[in-house]
Amino acid sequence: MTINPDLSIQFSPLHRLQWEEAQQKYVILYPEGMVELNQSSAEILKLCDGAHKPAQIVKALESKFETSGLSNDIHNFLNIALQNGWIKQD
Amino acid sequence: MAGSNKTNPTPPRWLLAELSYKCPLQCPYCSNPLDYAKYPDELSTEDWKRVLSEARKMGAVQLGFSGGEPLTRQDLVELVRYARELGYYSNLITSGYGLTEEKIVELKQAGLDHIQVSIQASSQELNDHIAGTATYQHKQQVARLVKKHGYPMVLCVVIHRENIHQMPEILQMAENLGADYLELANTQYYGWAHLNRDALLPTKEQFEEAEKIAQAYKEKVAGKMRIYYVVPDFYEDRPKACMNGWGTTFLTIAPDGTALPCHSARELPGLDCPNVKDYSISEIWNDSKTFNFFRGTEWMREPCKSCDEKHKDFGGCRCQAFLFNGDMYSTDPVCGKSPDRYRIDAAIASARELALSGTEKPLVFRNSKNSKQLC
Ligand code: SF4
Ligand code: SF4
Numbered sequence: 001m002t003i004n005p006d007l008s009i010q011f012s013p014l015h016r017l018q019w020e021e022a023q024q025k026y027v028i029l030y031p032e033g034m035v036e037l038n039q040s041s042a043e044i045l046k047l048c049d050g051a052h053k054p055a056q057i058v059k060a061l062e063s064k065f066e067t068s069g070l071s072n073d074i075h076n077f078l079n080i081a082l083q084n085g086w087i088k089q090d
Numbered sequence: 091m092a093g094s095n096k097t098n099p100t101p102p103r104w105l106l107a108e109l110s111y112k113c114p115l116q117c118p119y120c121s122n123p124l125d126y127a128k129y130p131d132e133l134s135t136e137d138w139k140r141v142l143s144e145a146r147k148m149g150a151v152q153l154g155f156s157g158g159e160p161l162t163r164q165d166l167v168e169l170v171r172y173a174r175e176l177g178y179y180s181n182l183i184t185s186g187y188g189l190t191e192e193k194i195v196e197l198k199q200a201g202l203d204h205i206q207v208s209i210q211a212s213s214q215e216l217n218d219h220i221a222g223t224a225t226y227q228h229k230q231q232v233a234r235l236v237k238k239h240g241y242p243m244v245l246c247v248v249i250h251r252e253n254i255h256q257m258p259e260i261l262q263m264a265e266n267l268g269a270d271y272l273e274l275a276n277t278q279y280y281g282w283a284h285l286n287r288d289a290l291l292p293t294k295e296q297f298e299e300a301e302k303i304a305q306a307y308k309e310k311v312a313g314k315m316r317i318y319y320v321v322p323d324f325y326e327d328r329p330k331a332c333m334n335g336w337g338t339t340f341l342t343i344a345p346d347g348t349a350l351p352c353h354s355a356r357e358l359p360g361l362d363c364p365n366v367k368d369y370s371i372s373e374i375w376n377d378s379k380t381f382n383f384f385r386g387t388e389w390m391r392e393p394c395k396s397c398d399e400k401h402k403d404f405g406g407c408r409c410q411a412f413l414f415n416g417d418m419y420s421t422d423p424v425c426g427k428s429p430d431r432y433r434i435d436a437a438i439a440s441a442r443e444l445a446l447s448g449t450e451k452p453l454v455f456r457n458s459k460n461s462k463q464l465c
Contacts, residue, residue, distance in 0.1 A: 018151075
């Protein structure tokens with residue numbers, strides 16, 4: 001299971017992405033579990049909204065953080081997220 | 091506390107709200123205390139709301155509504171809605187008894203995130219025998235409806251000697267029902283399960299065989315159904331890191347408002363567990379005697395005290411130490427370093443003898459009549 005470059009990415013309807021005030025970080029919530037996210041992972045996942053394809057996520061984040069060369073890191077993370085069921089493509 | 095310079099403990103992350111001890115089922119492995127019939131009082135809706143908001147403010151985010159059977163509470167939908175407003179991720183842990191499609195929709199609209207349905211076995215006969223109630227057909231139906239209405243569907247099957255031979259069928263059933271998660275929870279021997287241990291504990295061979303089947307299936311359904319396999323610690327050489335450490339993560343509130351660091355802590359002597367009717371959640375979590383009792387490693391004795399694994403398992407489970415050794419400060423008897431390990435081995439041998447001789451030992455079912463008679 002790997003990311004398809006031609007399809008947009010959605011956040012899984014079986015998980016919830018949420019800002020936690022007490023922890024000062026984003027978390028993913030799912031049945032009886034929770035994953036704490038660092039800032040860059042959270043930024044990527046927020047763009048998994050059904051409107052962005054992988055390359056568009058890279059572009060959006062590179063422009064947001066005024067940098068380049070994020071593609072590899074972002075793709076690696078997206079593959080992990082897909083395998084964990086946090087995101088999906090269809 | 092005035093004059094105290096201790097740093098505040100980590101805040102609670104998980105809140106288990108045991109709404110009621112009432113339950114139409116009678117599972118002989120129920121983790122409720124044996125003497126639950128002594129505590130018929132239930133918190134009011136307002137009390138529960140205060141508990142939810144105070145715990146949320148401290149940082150609790152995962153919320154389990156359980157019991158007993160949480161559906162027996164008339165205000166369940168109202169509490170679910172309130173929890174959603176506060177930003178909890180809420181889990182309904184139910185036997186499915188009394189759950190209608192209408193209720194499933196209503197709970198969804200109120201913001202419930204997931205429903206965990208327990209099924210006792212993969213066949214009607216065994217399910218209904220263990221549950222002490224005819225519920226099999228209804229549970230299957232409920233599982234399908236949960237799925238139909240877009241919840242992540244979590245099926246929970248408690249594993250013990252009466253159903254462990256059904257492992258292949260249980261896995262198949264979960265897949266057929268379209269479960270997103272399957273929790274295969276080997277019985278933990280507290281409460282009623284402790285009482286029924288001789289009849290419930292599988293032999294080592296049975297356990298290993300079942301585990302092999304479950305692990306193989308895990309790979310087969312990878313990406314489709316997630317299998318959580320809760321191991322029975324009796325066959326391990328080290329105890330589990332019980333509750334992720336006392337008073338570090340989990341907060342349980344019993345139906346009558348008693349606050350517990352773990353759902354069996356009520357069985358421990360002299361803890362004087364505080365009640366949410368008398369104290370705020372932060373007073374209970376940070377300052378109460380109960381929640382500080384086994385926090386950290388100060389309380390430990392040998393062999394835990396000088397053990398280099400003490401930050402990994404925190405000396406194991408206090409309830410298991412008490413149930414087996416009669417001493418809640420002692421090392422969890424599961425541990426190979428514990429001088430009491432022989433007690434676990436004796437329990438295994440005793441259950442094994444019964445299993446191999448085919449002697450039936452009647453199960454004591456979890457109901458008010460038995461609870462009153464026992465305690
Ligand atoms: S384990 Fe069985 S008897 Fe106990 S609360 Fe759950 S459904 Fe009821
Ligand atoms: S002696 Fe205590 S701390 Fe060490 S492994 Fe055993 S239970 Fe854990």
